[in-house]
Amino acid sequence: MERARPSLQALIRGxxxxxxxxxxxxxxxxxxxPPYRRASLxxxxxxLARARAAAVLILLYPNGPDLAFPLTLRTxxxxxxxxxxxxxxxxxxxGESPVEAALRETEEELGPLEDPVxxxxxxxxxxxxxxxxxxxxxxxxxxxxxxxxxxxxxxxxVLEATLxxxxxxxxxxxxxxxxxxxxxxxxxxxxxxHTIWGATAMILAEFRAVVREALASTx
Numbered sequence: 001m002e003r004a005r006p007s008l009q010a011l012i013r014g015x016x017x018x019x020x021x022x023x024x025x026x027x028x029x030x031x032x033x034p035p036y037r038r039a040s041l042x043x044x045x046x047x048l049a050r051a052r053a054a055a056v057l058i059l060l061y062p063n064g065p066d067l068a069f070p071l072t073l074r075t076x077x078x079x080x081x082x083x084x085x086x087x088x089x090x091x092x093x094x095g096e097s098p099v100e101a102a103l104r105e106t107e108e109e110l111g112p113l114e115d116p117v118x119x120x121x122x123x124x125x126x127x128x129x130x131x132x133x134x135x136x137x138x139x140x141x142x143x144x145x146x147x148x149x150x151x152x153x154x155x156x157x158v159l160e161a162t163l164x165x166x167x168x169x170x171x172x173x174x175x176x177x178x179x180x181x182x183x184x185x186x187x188x189x190x191x192x193x194h195t196i197w198g199a200t201a202m203i204l205a206e207f208r209a210v211v212r213e214a215l216a217s218t219x
Contacts, residue, residue, distance in 0.1 A: 006218035008062055012120065012141055014214035015060075019121025019139060028209040029126060032172075032201035034186045036179060037129075047132060054133035055098035056089030056200075057106045058207055059117065061142040066162045070148065072109060073157040073194065085159060085196045087203065091133065098122065098136035110158065111149030115142050123206050128199045137203045161191055166208050 006014065060067045071085050090105035092098060099119055107113060123137035148158045165171055166189075175188045175195055189196040189204060196204065 006215065008065070008067065010218045011067065011214060012060070012118075014218040015139065015210065016120045018210050018214040018217065019123075023124050024206050024209040025124045028206040029124065029202040030205075032187045032189070032197075032205040034177075034179070034198060035184055036182070047129065048127055048134075051127055051132055051134040053092040053098065053101075053136065054090060054128075054131075055092055055102035055105065055136045055138055056087035056203065057102035057117075058087060058123075058137060058139045058203075059106060059142060059146075060120075060140065060163075061145045063145070063160075063162055066164050068145070068160050068162045070110060071159040071161055071191070071196070071200070072150070072155045073159060075152075075154060075156045077153050083156075084198070084200070085191070085194050086200050087137070089135070089138075092136075099138050102136075102138040103140075109151050109154050111147065111151075113142065113146050115144065115146070117142055123203060123210070126199055126202055135199060135203070137207070139207070159191055159194060163211055165191065166204060167211065 058069050060069050062068075070088060072088055074084050074086055088106040088109045089102050090108075092101040093104075096104070103113075103117060117140040120139040120141055123139065125134050125136050127134050150158050171190045173188055173190060174185045175197070176183055177186050177197070178184075186197050187201065189201055
């Protein structure tokens with residue numbers, strides 16, 4: 001007999017508790033890493049030392065019995081990752097913590113949030129070579145779905161994903177892409193007509209591992 005799903009509050013509690021423990025880290029991130037990333041990072045010690053801090057937000061909110069979170073399709077007006085699907089976020093300002101930066105950037109991209117965000121924890125920082133950022137993923141929770149008012153310069157479309165989607169292996173696959181003149185088979189998540197790859201997919205891969213363990217602990 002299939003076990004009943006935990007309540008949303010039990011799952012939120014489980015996520016907070018799991019995020020407070022040692023994280024899956026690179027072993028989970030690399031499940032969705034493009035094959036060229038490992039080789040490229042071996043020669044980036046100087047870039048890592050100069051990396052600028054940035055933060056992104058996995059903003060959870062109820063979606064029926066599930067939890068959802070927004071992703072953004074970036075416009076071609078932004079400086080980095082044009083036309084790609086990303087988590088809301090951006091560079092940390094001087095003296096700003098990753099949590100502060102993630103919340104500020106999310107509101108700049110998606111509009112003011114009507115409710116205060118409950119901080120659940122942080123995932124493992126990830127260096128993103130194209131932009132030179134060390135990205136700090138923040139996980140937060142809202143008690144209800146926000147009203148999105150995307151900034152047209154930065155956000156072409158707001159996409160909504162769910163934990164059920166993230167955990168479903170049918171939405172993970174591979175796609176051939178050309179990077180710097182070389183064609184690679186790259187792991188991707190598929191969300192409708194969109195594909196999610198690179199740093200965002202790596203962050204979601206670690207979050208998926210955390211969600212699996214939180215679900216296991218609450219059943």
